[in-house]
Amino acid sequence: MRALNRKLLRDLWHHRGPMLSIAAVVAAATMTVLSMRGTYESLVIARDSYYEQSRFPDIWASLERAPESLKSGIQGLDGVSAVDTRVSFMATVRVEGLEKPATGFFSTIDREDVMLGRLHLRSGRLPGQDERDRVVISEQFAKANELVEGSTVRAVLNGQLRELEVLGIGISPEHTYPLAPGSIFPDNQTYGVFWMGRNALSELADMEGAFNQVALTMQAGAKEAHVISELDAILKPYGGLGAHGRDLQVSHQFLESELSQNRTTGTFIPAVFLAVVAFLLNMVLRRLIATQRQEIAVLKAFGYTNADVGSFYLRMALFAVFLGAAIGSVVGYWLGDMMVELYTEFFVFPDLQYRLSGWLLSFAFVISALAAGIGAMAGVRQAVSLPPAEAMRPQAPASFRPGIFERIGFARFLSSSMRMVLRNIERQPVKSIFSAIGVSFSVAILVVGMFLFDGIDYMMDLQFNRIQREDLSVSFERPVSPSVLYELQSLEGVSEAEIWRSVPARLISGHRRKEVGITGRHLDDDLRRIIKEDGLMVRLPAEGLVISRFLADALQVEAGSILDVEVLIGQRPVRQVAIQEVVDDFLGVSAFMEIDALHRLAGGIRSVNGANLKVEAGRRESVSRALADVPAVADVSSPRAMYESFRKQMDEGFAIGVFFLVLFSSIIALAVIYNGARISLSERGRELASLRVLGFSKQEVALLLFSEQGLITLIAIPIGWALGYWLAFAMVQSLITETYRIPFVVDSGTYLASAAMTVLAALLSSWVVRRRLNRYDLISVLKTRD
Amino acid sequence: MASDQLTSDSAKKGPLPIFRARGVSKIYEMGEVRVEALKDVDFDLNEGELLVLLGASGSGKSTLLNILGGLDRPTSGMVWYREHDLSQADEDELTTYRRKHVGFVFQFYNLIPSLTARENVALVTEISDDPMAPEEALDLVGLADRMDHFPAQLSGGEQQRVAIARAVAKRPNVLLCDEPTGALDLETGRIVLRALERVNNELKTAIAVITHNAAIANMGDRVVRMGSGRIASSDVNTHRLSIEEIEW
């Protein structure tokens, strides 16, 4: 076997081009497994330990006000483990140097031992129970506004302007993604969380001895739905707004969807690579074995067994694969570390670091070896099944026939060289199709990588250009009279104002129930619109509800269904309301009603919760400042500013993402096209040498060789588009959460860019093979027999 | 000396030779090993002449022919095709030279398997200035009825005749044949040689044929023998026989 080993090394060296290209693809596959999947796993580990350490609650409920004595009642509910009561509310915050007002979510912190969803302090200390005006602030807000220990901010709490001192900076698992109510993505500069001692904050809010939020953990084995309905029942007399589990906890939900996106890409992209590995090995080994027929025959004639011969080629494949996997592991580890580092900005966990499990590492190796094995199978089987005598004979001369184009009458338009190209492609249709599919993977990976951004773009365009058309959105600390509209309209700089009301309600259909805020608006309101996924506007009916698709699905109702609506404020009336229309939208669970119909539904006095304003050009900042000083205003925000900061984040993410995708897909395209061209060069070296002897120039010969690869690349592009479209569709399906889905939109720019990148890679690989072609020794090729 | 004989030969014949090689050497160097394939060779090929090149294996016949055909360059010495200096020509000039003036026939036919007989010939006529029709070239080698066959559907001799047709279709001034019958049985070889003879007679194309079969020498106007990289002898054949008359 020593001699065979030497042959192995020599063959590996001789075929280093193809072997290295396979190793590169394996390396890329391993890299994606280790970095993408590894990052995902690291995030999950960090999240789990964070949740565990901080005693992340299972269920939350908000209510109007309940005495602290109710806590023991909740504690006594069936299935409840620990209970934490809080006082929390929103307030406007002014940060020195920040033009626009920010919004603070104020919440109490309790003694360490009773608290659920404990704070993790990054720096400073926690304020005592009675320490007034001393706060811990959320890290994201602190960073965005450059606040440190000792900084002060001003806030309007319960109508009084107070100066707050920052004692510490912390993070909370309930606010990993600090999302302002009603907004769809975090804006850390204008929304932050503020924690103050329980007694101090309660006193400021006139909530001594009471609470308006409760969080609890469940005993092992308890049923969430059961605990939720018990909790709803016990809180009902205290203005309970409906309890919910983790699935509807805003930050958790956002985190989960980010994680599931990670998991999906971490699965899809490595899978594509592994498919390419199998494909390439198949292609290269088959060709290698075809050229080594005689050698194989001689080995067999000398008594080497089929197992020897088979394992020889298998070892050759595995060598390339393990080389690639080893390189990929090192680079993948580094890349994973870097990605996790980038993620620490978005996933604010106390202990987030890249952790590579031995399991994942071995998985990467085993799966690559498996892909290699599958790819090598056909070639090895071919080598093994070759009878010695048969193998000694040179391969039968290739037989050809006129191609389809000629048979359908295009013959006279084709030059002899073009005929060669077409007949070569047609003679081995399976091989040609496989090559095209190989190249198409590269196109597909680019489509899959870029379309997500198309979808998000589309969604953002809908959200910020068609749905939220106002310049400023205002929400009030507590319900105010509709006459506020006239005050707003008379504000200097405001050109249009529309008011809205939001009534918390429980929609009930059979045993299904869902808590939502029903938004009431005027029929002729135009600053906010209800827009369907196709961009068309839905008119609000004078009576009845318009609800989003997610809500309809959760309740299993359709347009025309009648719901029981339990209003969760005031007298808590229960009425029957018809669903007029279900809107196919992307985001959130919303319900809309004409505002007067909503007033009638809610009973009691008419009130509004907020307004949308159109502001004269250049007056946005000043109007926003004027509003922030109105005590009743809890929050002033600008969709435009939100959109811009979102865009900035997206673009950064896009640049990083696209860089790696382009890298990965180029590796695939390069490997497939390079090997394809090399194989045709080796299969047809003789033919090409003959042409050179006949007086064809190097360029003409190269053109002939590359026309074939070029044609295959052209065929590959639409296949890649289709494949990418299909993969993208599958990905979108797997990313749908209970409250949002990514629109399935693929821009023509994505198609063009993916095709262009692949063509570029094709040109690059032909350039490499071209150099090889130039070194080709004419005469020695012609001296030999096929 | 062989070279004196050569010059006097051409002087007697009158017209200028197509090829003139003077002091041509070719040295292959592969690491330590140095092979002198041609040593100071002087050689002429005359217009319209059918020349037979004989010699032991390894004596340098193919090397000489490849240099004449612009496939390879001498290590030293001069080679002229008419007034063109081949030893100084660059890659592009050699390509043009092969394209316009010279035809090749090899032992292994080197046809393009994906093209029919007619198309193999057309491949060359498409890039030539004043070619004959592919059909005419194939007719010349007696393959008028096999024009639409692919190489895989042709016998060895037929393939070699397609190769000849392909080589002559551009009306080259010279045809270089390296063991054209080497892979064929005697009778088939005879048919191939007849095709060459016909090209020489009818088109007046100068032809150099390498062969191991000394009997064939009788069909040539001149016989050149090589040994160890040198021209051993050059004899004018005063009584050239037609293929039909040669016994072997």
Ligand SMILES: Nc1ncnc2c1ncn2[C@@H]1O[C@H](COP(=O)(O)OP(=O)(O)OP(=O)(O)O)[C@@H](O)[C@H]1O
């Ligand atoms: N590419 C090459 N590299 C090294 N040596 C070579 C090369 N081509 C030919 N030779 C050597 O040059 C010498 C002459 O070779 P050439 O092919 O011209 O011989 P030949 O007379 O045609 O022989 P044959 O009748 O066997 O074809 C030989 O010794 C051969 O080994």
Ligand SMILES: [Mg+2]
């Ligand atoms: Mg030879």
